[in-house]
Amino acid sequence: MTRASLDKQPHEVAAMFDDVAAKYDLTNDVLSLGQARLWRKAVARAVAARPGEKVLDLAAGTGxxxxxxxxxxxxxxxxxxxxxxxxxxxxxxxxxxxxxxDATRLPFADDVFDAVTISFGLRNVQETDTALRELLRVTKPGGRVVICEFSHPTWAPFRTVYTEYLMRALPPVATAVSSNPDAYVYLAESIRAWPDQAALAARLQQAGWSKVAWRNLTGGVVALHRGIKHAA
Structure with missing residues (x-):
């Protein structure tokens, strides 16, 4: 079995996800207590894809x-x-x-996509800022980005309960339903180490995205960040 460490070596992360591929979607539904499907719907509404548009879904996993x-x-x-x-x-x-x-070296030309999105994958990229710039590069002027990622619950008592769930309850649940429980120990650790909502928004702005905003889902367990590529 394979698990990545928090320095997120690309070969370790890729191997870890190779291990969990078969049961990945089922495991996510169980561990999120059914919230994963609601989060996917929220992403779809935020992207608001229109007929004929080109959308890049990065870290798409099984599709x-x-x-x-x-x-x-x-x-x-x-x-x-x-x-x-x-x-x-x-x-x-x-x-x-x-x-x-690879999110840091996307195999696409400049200015290709009307919208780019990544859900629960940016946290696993070793060079986050490089990935944000790459997403900007492949987006058409006037195009948009939507990032859905685990974040920091905004209500302190809930944040305490959530942290306890991540570190205590998540591993045994993962053992019951996942083909690689150790991968979900990494999941819990990487969520705790991830920047909060405002910090990620700042990194988007630094990467060149404009009109950056976010909204919380499930009390801040997850946050949706959005931005626009400034029209030339």
């Missing part, structure tokens, strides 16, 4: 997160650097143009 964009009539490119996840996605959605790619 589950890409399905709402295809339903809206957009041309979506699911991209991930875990070959195991992509292979599992190809079994389930053989028509999707699943693409292998």
């Amino acid at each position: 589950t997160s890409s399905m709402p964009f295809t339903a809206d009539g957009a041309y979506v490119v699911p991209c991930d650097f875990s070959v195991g996840m992509l292979r599992e996605g190809k079994k389930r959605h053989p028509w999707l143009p699943l693409t292998a790619g």
Whole structure:
């Protein structure tokens, strides 16, 4: 079994997700107490893909997160650097143009996509700021980014309960439902170490995104960040 460390070496992270690919979506539904599906719906509303638009879904895994964009009539490119996840996605959605790619060196030309989005994947990228600049590079002027990522609950008593869940309850639940429970120990640690809402917004702005804003989901357990690429 494989788990990554918090220095997020790319080969360790990719191998970890290769290990959990088969049960990844089921495990997420269980560990999030069913909230994962609601979060995906919130992302789809925030992206607001229109027919004919090109959408990059980065860290798409098995392609589950890409399905709402295809339903809206957009041309979506699911991209991930875990070959195991992509292979599992190809079994389930053989028509999707699943693409292998590193968030810090995206295999796309400049100014291609109307919208770019990444859900629960930015936290796993070793060079976060490089990835944010790469997302900007491949987005058309006037295009938009939506980032859905675990964040920091805003109500202190709830934050305490949530931290206890992450460090105490999550590992045994993962042992019951996941093919690689150790990967979910990394998940808990990486969530605790991730910047809060305002800090991530600042990093988006520093990467060149404008009109950056966020809103909390599930009391700040998750945050949706949005930004616009300034039109030339």
